[in-house]
Amino acid sequence: MLRTYEGIRFFSDKQMVILDIGSAYTKFGYAGEPTPRGIIRTEIKCPDTKKLRRIYDYKDTEDLYQLLVEFLHALFFKHVVISPKDARIVILESLLVPTQFRDTLAKVLFRHFEIGSLMLLSTHLATISTLGVNSALVLDIGYKEATLIPIYEGEPILKAWQALPLGGQVVHELVKCFIFNWCFINSYFFNRYLMKSLREIYPNVDITEKLVEDIKVRTCFVTTLERSAKLGTADAPKPPPAIKYPGVKSINIPGEIREEAFEVLWERDNDNLSIPTMILNAIIQCPIDTRRTLAENILLIGGTAMAKGFASRLKSELLTLVKSSHYSEKLKIQTFMFHTAPSKPNYTAWLGGAIFGSVDLPLRCLTKENYLKSDRVPDWVSLIDNQRDESTVCET
């Protein structure tokens, strides 16, 4: 298609844009490139109130629509730097993305920005293309949640998917709790801290989400299973050194916060679930002949998986858990093996999109014409169950 006003332009030569709009950070860049062009916070200044707002904290569909318009405008013109009109876009989406979100996102992209085509890729599925294997157990630990889908011989075993509200956000809450109350009502730490809270010591320090994140990223780590078991008991190990934290008024981060902030990810909830049980429960729900392959092809992605000591803790938790009475009868697995993608875990899913986006897959793209005709995005989860008729197929 060409437009004649002011010269001839073809839209097909535009590079494919890859976007992974995470609940905390958005990864963006172009197909075929090994690194994202940038990683920015998924937030935008509200034009009316001038306050920063997270996109995922939307009130309703109308609010989300306006937030996405503002956010994507900044993304296209300040960061990705591309005219969105007629652009070809790949969006990585989580298994748990609400229909409201994906429908609104598609509407904003097609109706407001008039993009040319959209390819929606599942985060977990796209990720395995970074390995060159076709079976992997992909565990994504992001900001709001941890999600898992096993993929065997290129096919996702959907009945075995797992999701828990564990990720960066709960760690932030815990750090905040430490700072505000100093004693956290939690099995491990209850009654341990009867000293003053940081808030009492430093009443003038503004404890923002950003500061909490900074404390987490720069000072906290995932401790070993061995030490973790002793935390809160009589022979608790000596905490790691405290860190003097700079700022307008410097604050002191006690070693306890550093060591225990991530403990919330390993603690069993009321249903006895945690990050390691997600992996074991998923494997149990997979056919017997796939289990070993999956246990020996674990891939961890998402920003929270980058926490220091995360993978080694997960490994020891898994090895201990399989020996427990709950799992030892059901699972005959002794070894767990982990993959390393050619990327950092917080953008591995983006890289998967960048690899797929560089491949010509016209059948998988929802074109503007087809979107405008049907006015909706096909839902991949229900497609697996063959529940949808095929009338909305966007063929080329």
Added chain:
Amino acid sequence: MSYLNQPDYVCYVCNCGSLKPISKIYFCRHCSKIRCGYCVCQEVDSHYCPNCMENLPSSEVRLKKNKCSNCFKCPCCFQTLSTRAGHVPLRVVPADGEDSKDVKTTPKKVYYLSCSLCRWTSRDAGIPDQSMATGGWPEQENPHTSRINTLIDYHKILASIEKQQSERKKFRPKHPYMQIAMFRITSAMVRKHIGHPAKPTNESTDQPSPAVASTEVEELPTDIFTKPVEITKITTLEQRLQQPDVQTENVNELRPQHRQLLVRRSQRCRVCEHNLCKPDFCSQSAKFKIQLAAFYHVPEVRIVTCEPLRPGKSSELLLKFCNPTQHQTQVVLLPLDTPMTPILTLVDEKEEVKQDNAQQGSESPNLLPSIVRQVPVVEETKPIKITANADVVLPQNCLILPRRDDAAEYDDTGDTHNFQDDPKFVIWRKGNKAVIKLHVTPHENIEENNNQPVVIGFVMQYRYVNTITTLEHKAPQKLDLKVKLYLTIGNIVGSA
């Protein structure tokens, strides 16, 4: 133009539903409609470096990954780095890693990068000085690039196999459009392709070595429980994300990054695809090649004064109207519920182009024949977020405003116009401007202390002479256009 920074007291309602001050709206002369930043099509017009102001053509931008090759930003505080010159004895390192004894020669001029804000220097980071001021700074490449390229090639082959299959065998994936099916097909092709003895030669090139999982994972450093940490040596997340493929924790390993280019945008009417605003190509220039700001086409309304407002009581409101065009206009104020369709009043020729009712529903009269256009994508209009809470008595008369005459601006001899103005309505007049008096009555239910501003609204109908048509050898059209206005006139003082 200081009033540009004030809160928006007078807002025009764009056709998309946005409320904007006149300084932020466009007027498409081709559609004779108001447009704004929300409802126009924005495009990247040109790229430039905000530091050295160099303009780059888009082909080069793509090649340089949207970065300026000359300018660097500080990896610590993200300010632009400056190049500093220094004299150091030139050290020659022996080539084959033999004896590493330095050989001193005469001092040579060398260059290093330095941040004037946080004092970071390339020397602190251990980056060798350069002999040229213009660069030669080591570029960091993602260490996984070749592996990723192999994976990309592999997936491309898979896709082409699949394409061939679908063409040859009339084979169709069951669910050709979803990613699930894609992987299913892809993996099926992998199996088929690898297991095919007919093509053993291709195998090695097609299939990259699959990643190997390991039982070993990165362990927590053992000294983490005892080693004191200095926080200033640990990078922040923001610093890490500047170089996503490295994300180093160690401040000394941060490397300067090329400065990202900025863009100038042009705005295009989504309905007729004409440019509404196009900046000059030269990045230093603040001029525009095309600029169709509403400021030059639509009468501007300003609030002069307003008497103290009391609920249920009538107050006087003085508004100043200004005609920015080269043609005389007449303004009529109508109630908010007036239908917004434009009326073509006059065509200065026998060949009358009557605007029929059928066209009223569509976006605009199509003034552009024979242009291949895409079907405009329709976006729903936004609901208007403001409601009027005061009644306003609108005059029956129309207000005539003469054309703008820049020469007359400085002429104090008085107006030569002779309008039959109603002195109760028009209380002042000069050149293309006039002040009118209206009576507003805030609703009874507004209370003083809840800080709710008093808002009035009306439809302004103005005569517009469209000269665009003369380019198409037609006579200028005279249109009576309408725009909705909401004015925030003040707060309630005292009760009724």
